[in-house]
Amino acid sequence: MATVILGNSMTKEKIEEFIKKLRRGDDSMLAIVDTIIEERKRERILGRKKGKKEGIMQIVKSMIEEQLPISLISKITKLDEKEIEKIEKNT
Secondary structure, eight states: OHHHHHGGGSOHHHHHHHHHHHHHTSSHHHHHHHHHHHHHHHHHHHHHHHHHHHHHHHHHHHHHHTTOOHHHHHHHHOOOHHHHHHHHHTO
């Protein structure tokens, strides 16, 4: 039931922990709500981080295309020069 309700939003370990709480009867509805809320918060945070990183990568690629010096790209984006060189090789 938990996997049907939560789908892929939780790790296997979290689902197992969730099921144990339900079996013990630890305020089962409250446990469900708390677990879902916490997992959704975690997903939002991860999504924001991923979006931010993707945005920075696009900016770096544009800067490389404009032939800006790697040192300047690093200074602006706060990325390590080696990481920028790696992006440059894959562009």
